[in-house]
Amino acid sequence: MTTFKGFAMKGLNEVGWIEKERPECGRRDAIVRPLALSPCTSDIHTVWEGAIGDRKDMILGHEAVGIVDEVGSDVVDFKPGDRVIVPAITPDWEDEAAQRGFSSQTTEPLGGWKFSNFKDGVFGECFHVNLADANLAKLPDDIKPETAVMLSDMFSTGMMGAENAKIKLGSSVAVVGIGPVGLCAVAGSAILGAGRIFAVGTRPNCVKVAKNYGATDIVSYKEGPVDEQILDLTDGKGVDSVIIAGGNMNTWNQAIAMAKAGSVVSNVNYLSGEDTVPIPRVEWGCGMANKDIATGLCPGGRVRMERLADLVRYGRIDPDQLVTHKFKGLDKVEEALMLMKDKPKDLIKPVVTIEE
Numbered sequence: 001m002t003t004f005k006g007f008a009m010k011g012l013n014e015v016g017w018i019e020k021e022r023p024e025c026g027r028r029d030a031i032v033r034p035l036a037l038s039p040c041t042s043d044i045h046t047v048w049e050g051a052i053g054d055r056k057d058m059i060l061g062h063e064a065v066g067i068v069d070e071v072g073s074d075v076v077d078f079k080p081g082d083r084v085i086v087p088a089i090t091p092d093w094e095d096e097a098a099q100r101g102f103s104s105q106t107t108e109p110l111g112g113w114k115f116s117n118f119k120d121g122v123f124g125e126c127f128h129v130n131l132a133d134a135n136l137a138k139l140p141d142d143i144k145p146e147t148a149v150m151l152s153d154m155f156s157t158g159m160m161g162a163e164n165a166k167i168k169l170g171s172s173v174a175v176v177g178i179g180p181v182g183l184c185a186v187a188g189s190a191i192l193g194a195g196r197i198f199a200v201g202t203r204p205n206c207v208k209v210a211k212n213y214g215a216t217d218i219v220s221y222k223e224g225p226v227d228e229q230i231l232d233l234t235d236g237k238g239v240d241s242v243i244i245a246g247g248n249m250n251t252w253n254q255a256i257a258m259a260k261a262g263s264v265v266s267n268v269n270y271l272s273g274e275d276t277v278p279i280p281r282v283e284w285g286c287g288m289a290n291k292d293i294a295t296g297l298c299p300g301g302r303v304r305m306e307r308l309a310d311l312v313r314y315g316r317i318d319p320d321q322l323v324t325h326k327f328k329g330l331d332k333v334e335e336a337l338m339l340m341k342d343k344p345k346d347l348i349k350p351v352v353t354i355e356e
Contacts, residue, residue: 006059006124007333009047009116015334018057020120023128027074030132032066032086034122034330036145037352039063039337040088040153041179042270043116048341051272052117060337061123062088062115063152065145067356068136075132083139085309086122088153089300090114090135104297112300123333137305143312146326146351150180150319151308154349157298158184158245159308161268162192164294165241170195172239174230174258175215177246178206180322180349181268183213185243187317190214198239200226201246205346209321221247227254244269249278257283259291266294325350 001022008018025031043060045051064086068078078084091098095106104112114130115121129135139148158181167173173189175182178201189197190213199215201207207218219229231238238260244251244267255265256279271277284291311317324347327336336350 001126004125006120007061007337008057008059009055011056012050012054013048015047015060015337017334018059020057020059020124022126023120025070025072025128026130027072028131028133029072030068030075030078030129030136031070031126032064032084032129033069033126034064034066034124034354035083035356036065036149036354037061037063037122037333038149038349039333039340041340043337044341045270045272046116049272051270058116059120059122059124059127060116061121061333062113063149063154064122064127065139065149065152066122066127069126071132077133078136078138083145084136085139085148085305086129086152087135087137087156087300087305088113088115089156089298090130091300093131093134093301103301104299110297113297125330134302135300137302137309140309140313143309146323146353147312147319148309149351150322150349151305151312153298154180154322155184155187155308155317155319156300156304157181157268159188159191160296160299161185161243161245161266162188164264164296165189165243165266166264167192167194167241169193171241172196172198172234173241173243174198174200174219174239175243175245176200176226176251176255177244177269178203178210179246182243182245183209183322183348185245185268186210186215187213189241189243191311191316194241198230198233203345205324205348209348212318212321225254227257230258239263241266249274252277253280253283256280256291261285262290264292264294268296322349323351324348327352330354
């Protein structure tokens, strides 16, 4: 195969199928064919909101499980035919940012996010993975590809939100937004030992999964300001951690207001549409209330994927509850992506599977 087809961002507000030259495989890299793919809201921000600027004929997608088609001469641990989990973030592990502990930010801010940002993504007949030994993980035989694809971004990101929130045993957490990432943040909060977990959202299927994942209280933004509701439910004390996984710019005002002094507000929401983020001065203690703000980009790499896979294998998490719509065949990627754009009420995540 010298050329391949993929579903691409042709420009702002424009998508479609294109044909490209097969990517070259560097000596430490791999070429992978997809077995399971899932569109992400980030793809929607990229194409229809211009969140990272214009891109021309860039293949979309960053959530994939696949089968290795080719490896470079220096790749040690993978060979053609291996089934692999492909993390959404594929850092340059020798960069100084990785050595400082911020692998997702290698070479530049957000630099570990290569698929459908700096290079073609995974929505094609094949795709390139840099540093294969560090950025691929073998798919365990007892995990289905459509299950594992939820680990590449959704669970990695949501659980990062919980990790960054510095949750302590028995502490209280509010997760604002219970789409797929927020639901994974609920699961992560429970695993890390949170006591009371408030999940902010209204969609019945998301509420059900939030409860299954460990939420103790459901708060509806339709019933009034979220911060006021949570302050009322906590007798005015607020919560130890807030994880922002959805909402809009006003969500930041509410998050700061519902957070205790000495708390952490952890953001995993892909901000777009505005140039600035409002922080309420008084509720933030004039900047001196020890209400810390933590941000991060989805952790990637082999070890992260292997550990998430172990959480599945040993019954700690159940990614299948996120998958509400299933498609077969690469040509269904477009339909699945449009579901993420239109967001019907019964949607959490769509998955497209491709036969080996």
